[in-house]
Amino acid sequence: MAHDSERNLGGRPRDAAIDEAIILATRERLVRDGYSRMTIGDIAADAGVTRPTLYRRWATKFDLVVDALDYGFRRQRDMYTIDLSDLSPREALTEAVRRLDPAYFNPDAMVLMGNFAGEAIRTPELLDLLRTHAVEPRVSLVEDLLTCLRDRGAVREGIDPHTIAIMCFGSYFAAFYRGEPTKDLAERVVAVLWPAVGKE
Structure with missing residues (x-):
């Protein structure tokens, strides 16, 4: 999801639930506010995390949006049940x-x-x-x-x-x-x- 490794710089395992909460909050903000108007602060608040928590995973808003789009397409592919x-x-x-x-x-x-x-x-x-x-x-x-x-x-x-x-x-x-x-x-x-x- 995020393109860092699965462990943060401190060596602790990443929490996949936090990653997903941030991604989902980003996708909702992209629909509601658009890229220019949405802020990292709004996304962090919506996801129930701090800004440092978010920035440990994504360095920029653009990087986060890249993963938010990929998340959607991956989830869509997961829904394909017919060969x-x-x-x-x-x-x-x-x-x-x-x-x-x-x-x-x-x-x-x-x-x-x-x-x-x-x-x-x-x-x-x-x-x-x-x-x-x-x-x-x-x-x-x-x-x-x-x-x-x-x-x-x-x-x-x-x-x-x-x-x-x-x-x-x-x-x-x-x-x-x-x-x-x-x-x-x-x-x-x-x-x-x-x-x-x-x-x-």
Whole structure:
């Protein structure tokens, strides 16, 4: 979680519960206040720890945010209980598209991502952070699956996995901004896509 070793400088074991409390407090503040307005003092207070306790784990607010984003994506991956290799090609694509949903683990993910994008001019490294830790791992999942299916001959030879993955990811943002539910969005998206990409 934090990128120090599991023992602090004094040699005592790190308390994972404290780490998680700080991470969760950070994620809540990112949604509520955004990066610029949230403070280390607010995070420490929300987590019920002192500022020195927090700074022993993360040297800067930015370092803490990096781990807060990684935490969310790791927790999302932990929720994957279906092995895509056990599914038919169409079912595997549907499950992969479902995992694109930013709100798969965190219901506030769209607001969080919007806050990061809104900070792009003032703090451009936040947008890079969002791309690296929240966008690319999701898009790559679908892209890699489609590439694998293409190589196996399970989908059409001429498909463009990268563009398809981006389109699928964008569907969640379109639904969010239109106020539409996303519960069955993966099924609906694949129902439209499959006739163009599949061989079944």
